[in-house]
Amino acid sequence: MNATPAIAARAxxxxxxxxxxxxxxxxxxxxxxxxxxxxxxxxxxxxxCGKTTLxxxxxxxxxxxxxxxxxxxxxxxxMKKSAITRFRAKQIGFIFQxxxxxxxxxxxxxxxxxxxxxxxxxSKALPFARKSLEQVGLGEHMKKRSNQLSGGQQQRVAIARxxxxxxRLIICDEPTAALDAENGKMVMELFRDLMRQPGxxxxxxxxxxxxxxxxxxxxxMNDGRIxxxxxxxxxxxxxxx
Amino acid sequence: MIGASMFxxxxxxxxxxxxxxxxxxxxxxxxxFLMTQQSSVFCGLMRWTTAILKNAPAPIxxxxxxxxxxxxxxxxxxxxxxxxxxxxxxxxxxxxYSGVQNVRLENGxxxxxxxxxxxxxxxxxxxxxxxxxxxxxxxxxxxxxxxxLALKRxxxxxxxPLKMGSTFxxxxxxxxxxxxxxxxxxxxxGPFIWTTYERALSYSPPQRKMLSAILVSPAAGKSVDEVAxxxxxxxxxxxxxxxxxxxxxxxxxxxxxxxxVKNTGIPISFGTTVLVGLIVGIAISCQTFYLFVLDNLxxxxxxxxxxxxxxxxxxxxxxxxxxxxxxxxxIGLGFASLFGLAAIKNTQPPFFMPDIIPIGVLGVIIFxxxxxxxxxxxxxxxxxxxxxxxx
Amino acid sequence: MSxxxxxxxxLTIILAIAGVGGIIVVSNTIKAAESPMPAAPPxxxxxxxxxxxxxxxxxxxxxxxxxxxxxxxxGLVTSVPIKVGQTVKKGELLFQLDDRDLAAQLLGSEAQIxxxxxxxxxxxxxxxxxxxxxxxxxxIDDKRAIIAEDLQSRKDxxxxxxxxxxxxxxxxxxxxxxxxxxxxxxxxxxxxxxRDGTILQLHIRAGEWAGTDPKSPSLILGRTDRLQARVDIxxxxxxxxxxxxxxxxxxxGDRDHAIPLTLEYIEPYVVPKTxxxxxxxxxxxxxxxxxxxxxxxxxxxxxxxxxxxxxxxEDGK
Numbered sequence: 001m002n003a004t005p006a007i008a009a010r011a012x013x014x015x016x017x018x019x020x021x022x023x024x025x026x027x028x029x030x031x032x033x034x035x036x037x038x039x040x041x042x043x044x045x046x047x048x049c050g051k052t053t054l055x056x057x058x059x060x061x062x063x064x065x066x067x068x069x070x071x072x073x074x075x076x077x078x079m080k081k082s083a084i085t086r087f088r089a090k091q092i093g094f095i096f097q098x099x100x101x102x103x104x105x106x107x108x109x110x111x112x113x114x115x116x117x118x119x120x121x122x123s124k125a126l127p128f129a130r131k132s133l134e135q136v137g138l139g140e141h142m143k144k145r146s147n148q149l150s151g152g153q154q155q156r157v158a159i160a161r162x163x164x165x166x167x168r169l170i171i172c173d174e175p176t177a178a179l180d181a182e183n184g185k186m187v188m189e190l191f192r193d194l195m196r197q198p199g200x201x202x203x204x205x206x207x208x209x210x211x212x213x214x215x216x217x218x219x220x221m222n223d224g225r226i227x228x229x230x231x232x233x234x235x236x237x238x239x240x241x
Numbered sequence: 242m243i244g245a246s247m248f249x250x251x252x253x254x255x256x257x258x259x260x261x262x263x264x265x266x267x268x269x270x271x272x273x274f275l276m277t278q279q280s281s282v283f284c285g286l287m288r289w290t291t292a293i294l295k296n297a298p299a300p301i302x303x304x305x306x307x308x309x310x311x312x313x314x315x316x317x318x319x320x321x322x323x324x325x326x327x328x329x330x331x332x333x334x335x336x337x338y339s340g341v342q343n344v345r346l347e348n349g350x351x352x353x354x355x356x357x358x359x360x361x362x363x364x365x366x367x368x369x370x371x372x373x374x375x376x377x378x379x380x381x382x383x384x385x386x387x388x389x390l391a392l393k394r395x396x397x398x399x400x401x402p403l404k405m406g407s408t409f410x411x412x413x414x415x416x417x418x419x420x421x422x423x424x425x426x427x428x429x430x431g432p433f434i435w436t437t438y439e440r441a442l443s444y445s446p447p448q449r450k451m452l453s454a455i456l457v458s459p460a461a462g463k464s465v466d467e468v469a470x471x472x473x474x475x476x477x478x479x480x481x482x483x484x485x486x487x488x489x490x491x492x493x494x495x496x497x498x499x500x501x502v503k504n505t506g507i508p509i510s511f512g513t514t515v516l517v518g519l520i521v522g523i524a525i526s527c528q529t530f531y532l533f534v535l536d537n538l539x540x541x542x543x544x545x546x547x548x549x550x551x552x553x554x555x556x557x558x559x560x561x562x563x564x565x566x567x568x569x570x571x572i573g574l575g576f577a578s579l580f581g582l583a584a585i586k587n588t589q590p591p592f593f594m595p596d597i598i599p600i601g602v603l604g605v606i607i608f609x610x611x612x613x614x615x616x617x618x619x620x621x622x623x624x625x626x627x628x629x630x631x632x
Numbered sequence: 633m634s635x636x637x638x639x640x641x642x643l644t645i646i647l648a649i650a651g652v653g654g655i656i657v658v659s660n661t662i663k664a665a666e667s668p669m670p671a672a673p674p675x676x677x678x679x680x681x682x683x684x685x686x687x688x689x690x691x692x693x694x695x696x697x698x699x700x701x702x703x704x705x706x707g708l709v710t711s712v713p714i715k716v717g718q719t720v721k722k723g724e725l726l727f728q729l730d731d732r733d734l735a736a737q738l739l740g741s742e743a744q745i746x747x748x749x750x751x752x753x754x755x756x757x758x759x760x761x762x763x764x765x766x767x768x769x770x771x772i773d774d775k776r777a778i779i780a781e782d783l784q785s786r787k788d789x790x791x792x793x794x795x796x797x798x799x800x801x802x803x804x805x806x807x808x809x810x811x812x813x814x815x816x817x818x819x820x821x822x823x824x825x826x827r828d829g830t831i832l833q834l835h836i837r838a839g840e841w842a843g844t845d846p847k848s849p850s851l852i853l854g855r856t857d858r859l860q861a862r863v864d865i866x867x868x869x870x871x872x873x874x875x876x877x878x879x880x881x882x883x884x885g886d887r888d889h890a891i892p893l894t895l896e897y898i899e900p901y902v903v904p905k906t907x908x909x910x911x912x913x914x915x916x917x918x919x920x921x922x923x924x925x926x927x928x929x930x931x932x933x934x935x936x937x938x939x940x941x942x943x944x945x946e947d948g949k
């Protein structure tokens with residue numbers, strides 16, 4: 001590991017609760033988390049432990065009740081909602097568990113979406129999208145609808161979409177949960193290859209232990225708290241299995 | 242900030258699923274068709290009640306004081322014609338007999354007709370659209386001019402319509418067709434027959450008074466309303482103007498239609514049908530739109546997470562809804578116009594479409610679109626971007 | 633499949649545009665089918681002659697009204713020397729009734745006159761005889777030769793004979809009077825024109841039986857050199873009529889010719905109006921003031937007695 005890698009995303013004393021009165025549930029109890037540049041951080045924990053809430057806060061789609069969130073030097077907890085939205089469009093790429101591709105448009109158009117959101121015209125965005133799709137090895141499927149592709153191919157399209165605008169932070173929610181083992185492996189290998197870029201940081205939420213080896217660091221969570229955050233090499237796989 | 246590309250994306254999303262798109266369009270189309278067709282038929286039916294005013298055209302109708310609508314005839318005295326003529330501002334005033342009479346067909350069956358007796362000198366109140374023959378031929382003995390409907394209705398054999406020169410009997414007196422014209426149908430469905438005033442009186446059973454109405458034209462430079470008011474003031478009779486629905490407080494068309502609205506159940510029951518059509522149309526469109534929005538909510542969530550602003554998403558939604566709305570509206574109008582053309586050609590069912598109907602329906606469709614978009618926009622704005630993370 | 637769907641999508645757009653076009657066509661069709669309000673009736677009515685006026689209808693009569701000539705007694709018509717439309721002078725023979733029975737009686741009365749005449753002559757002859765006898769006796773100067781009584785009796789005979797002549801003459805006059813009377817009766821059967829005029833209607837022909845029913849006159853005689861219009865004014869307009877108003881008339885059915893009218897007189901009694909519509913049953917519906925206007929028949933077109941007229945009377949106010 002490098003001596004002092006720059007911090008990409010930092011969370012401090014994050015608390016978050018949902019609901020009111022008796023049905024109020026405290027999901028995060030003062031979470032601290034650091035993600036560094038040029039690394040893949042995997043967030044591991046059982047369902048309901050608060051890991052999805054945490055990455056939503058890191059991505060700026062949820063506002064914490066208290067605590068500080070800093071992504072690439074920007075204090076998200078101090079910014080206005082519209083500014084966060086703009087920041088998100090530019091700096092963050094998303095990969096979802098259900099891929100969330102729009103089924104009624106082609107793969108290349110799907111990949112264009114983050115650029116379109118930033119205000120690119122379709123004709124300007126398309127070359128970037130094609131390049132991105134070629135990077136994930138789907139050059140020949142560009143004109144197909146996403147619902148004509150297999151699950152693995154769809155997730156690769158989603159990866160292409162997450163990377164097309166060259167974001168610095170990639171938020172990845174259970175990328176392999178909807179895939180079989182073989183496709184999951186293939187997707188993660190591709191993912192790891194594409195992540196290896198200076199300054200880029202990926203935070204992957206998962207409870208799939210098979211993909212943990214693809215990470216640089218692993219943070220484990222339970223019951224709204226970070227239990228540990230260690231480099232993958234020091235992670236005790238047996239203990240967590 | 243909001244690039245054209247988002248519109249294209251919105252359209253691509255919309256057109257991507259042809260089946261769903263067609264369903265949406267069908268909803269709006271159905272609503273448009275239902276509203277246009279129903280209200281046009283309603284207007285047509287209501288207009289039939291004023292058929293006499295169209296078929297015996299005159300700028301002013303002077304009638305007995307108690308007359309409230311044109312199909313009601315209360316006879317005036319013969320000398321009332323002279324009194325109306327005496328009113329200053331009257332260019333001319335001519336008598337009109339209007340009444341429902343029985344016609345006996347050659348095979349012995351009876352049918353009712355609307356008999357109009359017009360002044361034999363000027364033929365004021367003559368039909369304006371002659372097909373065959375001329376109105377001057379009414380000066381021949383036993384001559385009548387009939388509308389095209391009468392040719393079929395008064396023929397003993399419907400397969401062989403009457404023609405010029407055919408004869409039939411009105412109250413057992415012979416009538417011979419010397420002219421055929423186009424005319425608006427009457428509410429009662431009976432054909433129209435024109436003859437001279439004197440002959441109309443002899444066709445009708447004798448009564449003490451027979452003058453149904455006096456047709457009046459204002460002198461040059463005088464307005465119909467002005468002259469009608471003078472006639473009412475000087476003669477004590479009722480003077481209506483015939484200038485078109487809602488054009489004047491004295492308009493006979495308006496009075497007639499409102500009379501039917503107030504005094505018969507037809508407009509209310511038919512109006513209810515129109516209203517039901519409207520509600521069904523709105524409900525269908527709103528429902529299909531809302532389902533469409535709900536269907537796409539997941540994608541809007543993803544777009545929102547990826548940094549699309551609420552404004553952009555709303556515009557996308559508006560684009561989709563308005564495109565569906567306009568195309569559905571257009572096709573709906575297309576079907577309505579097919580129906581309309583068939584109805585006009587057939588003269589059945591009644592069909593009359595003032596421009597306000599397609600414009601009003603457009604308004605309703607826009608309202609539906611806005612309502613559906615509003616519901617969608619509400620959902621999209623309240624949508625938590627984080628929703629996409631929850632599988 | 634995909635091409636089909638694309639075509640389907642574009643078809644909806646084309647259909648939508650066609651639909652809007654279609655509804656415009658329908659709208660125009662409806663507007664074209666609208667019966668436009670005609671600017672004027674097929675035959676323009678006569679122009680309003682006066683700004684302020686009273687309108688009424690009337691019927692044309694011959695001036696000073698018509699004479700309905702009937703037979704003096706029912707009888708057979710033997711000759712009708714006149715024709716309808718013919719102008720006749722006063723006293724001209726109109727028609728002749730059968731007078732043969734009177735002619736026969738006349739023959740008898742002539743015989744009686746001859747008889748009476750003869751009787752007069754006989755009486756005169758007797759008077760002359762008696763007178764001669766008396767004169768002879770009376771010429772004798774010596775009255776002693778005559779018996780006084782005899783002379784007196786002769787004188788009486790003369791007086792009787794004279795009276796008999798007078799009686800016979802009276803008888804003759806009676807017979808003559810009877811003849812004159814028959815001649816007058818015979819004269820009556822030759823119906824003559826009571827005044828100058830034109831034969832408007834003629835209902836009898838030679839050989840027909842002429843009745844005396846006033847409702848079916850044998851002929852109607854009237855003036856056509858000047859006509860009059862009997863105009864019914866609605867009682868509500870009656871107050872507006874005075875003697876100095878101008879008026880014109882249009883024959884019903886004729887809008888081109890206006891006939892100037894002269895007011896003759898106003899019938900001072902308001903009567904129930906009888907309808908002039910020509911229907912078989914007359915209908916009383918209002919009371920009217922009858923005003924009589926006269927006019928000279930125009931030369932450029934014909935006006936006939938009995939025609940209906942629309943009359944416009946200027947209202948000076």
